[in-house]
Amino acid sequence: MPLNDIRTRIDEIDAQLLQLLNQRADCVHVVGEIKKKEGLQIYAPEREESLLRKLSAMSDGRLPEKSIRAIYREIMSAALALEDDLKIAYLGPEGTWTHQAAISKFGHSVEYLSQPNFADVFDCVARRQASYGVVPIENSTEGAVSHTLDLFVDSPLKICAQILMRIENGLMADIPREQIKTLYSHPQVFGQCRGWILQNFPHADLVEVSSTTKAARIAKEKASEGAAAMGGPLAAEMYGLTMLNPCIQDRATNTTRFLVIGEKTCPATGNDRTSLLFSIKDNPGSLVKALQAFDDCAINMSKIESRPSKQQDWEYFFYVDLAGHVEDTDVSAALDELRKHCSLVKILGSYPDIQI
Ligand SMILES: C=C(O[C@@H]1C=C(C(=O)O)C=C[C@H]1O)C(=O)O
Numbered sequence: 001m002p003l004n005d006i007r008t009r010i011d012e013i014d015a016q017l018l019q020l021l022n023q024r025a026d027c028v029h030v031v032g033e034i035k036k037k038e039g040l041q042i043y044a045p046e047r048e049e050s051l052l053r054k055l056s057a058m059s060d061g062r063l064p065e066k067s068i069r070a071i072y073r074e075i076m077s078a079a080l081a082l083e084d085d086l087k088i089a090y091l092g093p094e095g096t097w098t099h100q101a102a103i104s105k106f107g108h109s110v111e112y113l114s115q116p117n118f119a120d121v122f123d124c125v126a127r128r129q130a131s132y133g134v135v136p137i138e139n140s141t142e143g144a145v146s147h148t149l150d151l152f153v154d155s156p157l158k159i160c161a162q163i164l165m166r167i168e169n170g171l172m173a174d175i176p177r178e179q180i181k182t183l184y185s186h187p188q189v190f191g192q193c194r195g196w197i198l199q200n201f202p203h204a205d206l207v208e209v210s211s212t213t214k215a216a217r218i219a220k221e222k223a224s225e226g227a228a229a230m231g232g233p234l235a236a237e238m239y240g241l242t243m244l245n246p247c248i249q250d251r252a253t254n255t256t257r258f259l260v261i262g263e264k265t266c267p268a269t270g271n272d273r274t275s276l277l278f279s280i281k282d283n284p285g286s287l288v289k290a291l292q293a294f295d296d297c298a299i300n301m302s303k304i305e306s307r308p309s310k311q312q313d314w315e316y317f318f319y320v321d322l323a324g325h326v327e328d329t330d331v332s333a334a335l336d337e338l339r340k341h342c343s344l345v346k347i348l349g350s351y352p353d354i355q356i
Contacts, residue, residue, distance in 0.1 A: 032083030045161035049352035077107020089130035159349030173228035181226030184215035265349035293337035
């Protein structure tokens with residue numbers, strides 16, 4: 001078929017798509033009205049994830065799942081913006097990985113509020129200045145983000161969704177490699193690139209700063225003093241730096257898990273994950289008995305972290321992630337058993353499980 005004819009066909013399809021998208025928007029508008037009248041949450045991560053799974057399974061064409069998800073991400077983002085003026089607080093500044101993770105979940109049609117630290121993200125949502133917040137919780141190379149874990153202890157907020165994002169850090173500078181004397185970055189990034197730094201810049205000074213965007217700004221401002229930064233491509237682009245090495249993390253699959261926090265947790269989708277924290281009674285065998293509850297109910301526990309309680313020395317909070325939803329009968333039975341051995345059990349939320 002000649003090129004012009006194919007393009008005419010594409011134009012016809014686009015006209016149909018636009019018409020259908022507007023029909024979809026009309027339906028979304030009605031959904032928004034119903035939700036407001038009934039006091040329901042505007043953002044429905046369980047509905048979005050079920051729809052995405054269904055569409056990916058249903059598709060028998062050329063489009064891979066990744067593309068279907070990206071296209072629908074923006075369609076749903078437009079839908080959310082039509083239903084309400086949704087505001088998403090994230091750990092800023094602009095251009096950080098958390099910002100990129102937030103956009104990958106909520107798309108480009110909603111408003112984003114950059115926050116200077118973890119506590120402000122929680123605060124902003126708790127005070128209803130933002131509808132949801134996005135914070136990092138763990139990295140596959142560097143482990144837990146303890147700031148986030150600690151904030152859940154006193155917060156009334158719940159986890160309603162998660163975001164998995166492949167993190168590819170690079171070396172960026174405004175000077176040639178040989179002139180680099182100091183490397184600026186976030187401590188998590190130094191941890192993710194430890195081996196590469198030792199091999200390539202064993203004598204450089206490492207200076208920790210609060211974000212990769214800030215590191216990029218310093219690399220620009222102090223270029224004449226030998227400054228370079230480590231971070232993502234968006235930070236390099238923002239400050240016009242050259243990516244000297246684009247992918248320097250020690251593990252190619254380096255991935256960070258982010259959480260979406262809000263006032264309510266998420267209904268079950270059939271493939272969910274639950275996060276909770278507990279502290280044990282000071283009796284012999286309490287921790288073993290507490291964890292035994294999961295095994296007895298055949299619950300797959302995928303992670304455990306411990307953090308000092310900060311209320312009494314040598315007392316800890318244990319953070320656990322498990323497969324299933326808090327309303328599933330086996331999970332709920334395991335939690336009843338767990339409570340018998342704990343002085344505190346706090347459910348942080350159940351939310352759709354996703355693979356990258
Ligand atoms: C339209 C809805 O609201 C939002 C938008 C969705 C969509 O565009 O499909 C899905 C879930 C919600 O986050 C809904 O709840 O059905």
